[in-house]
Amino acid sequence: MLPRSGDVIHVTRAASVQFAEPILFRVIRVQNWSTYEGWVWLDGYELNSAGNALERRSIFVQVKGLVTAGSRSVSSRHPHDVRSTRAAA
Template identity: 65%
Template sequence: MSDRAHPRLPAAGDVVLLNRAASVQFAARPIRFRVIRRDERQTYHGWCWLDGYELDAAGDAVERREVFVQLAGLRRLTPRR
């Protein structure tokens, strides 16, 4: 998200692009994703569970999802706070 070696953890309200770099499940069809929360359960180093909404082209929520992604592969679409 920011620096590939030390990515900033996503927070509620962040909009990120999920594509092949985040997880192979998004290789064919990347999605824009608005984070509701980051799950605190233990995972592999550099990975996390995110709870949020898949967004359509207008930025409206179309489906609530829980996704398992690589932090270094997330691309932030919202400005930094």
């Protein structure tokens, strides 16, 4: 499954060899560009360890190599997973 806008992911060598030094990345959008199967262009921000944006980037990565900041693989996340930002009433 593709990451969604707002997801924070760890990008490592498993996603692309260019990330021998892992980065934390907040997704702005997933580009709908034709590319190799299993690969995707992501727009977003590279984050520091405190979660602050360092630089806006576009990265080309394998979806199966992405891991959410909560350590769950993005590709194994189920479509029925729901994130609610509403406070409980």
